[in-house]
Amino acid sequence: xxxxxxxxxxxxxxxxxxxxxxxxxxxxxxxxxxxxxxxxxxxxxxxxxxxxxxxxxxxxx
Ligand SMILES: [Zn+2]
Numbered sequence: 001x002x003x004x005x006x007x008x009x010x011x012x013x014x015x016x017x018x019x020x021x022x023x024x025x026x027x028x029x030x031x032x033x034x035x036x037x038x039x040x041x042x043x044x045x046x047x048x049x050x051x052x053x054x055x056x057x058x059x060x061x
Contacts (some may be wrong), residue, residue, distance in 0.1 A: 004042055004053075006035040013037045016059060020052040 002020045004031045015036050027048045036053045045051075 008038050008040040012039040016054045018052045019049045021049040024048045
């Protein structure tokens with residue numbers, strides 16, 4: 001798990017990113033990192049899994 005900061009100027013919030021799914025060899029695809037606050041695609045990365053994002057306050061529950 002790692003943290004990303006939203007690049008939407010009206011949001012700029014920090015959120016958690018987790019890699020989900022099975023790591024398929026050669027199954028790389030462009031996966032988006034989507035801000036859970038404003039649904040902006042912060043960036044995309046070529047990975048064989050998918051990104052799951054969550055708000056920081058959701059982890060404290
Ligand atoms: Zn955002």
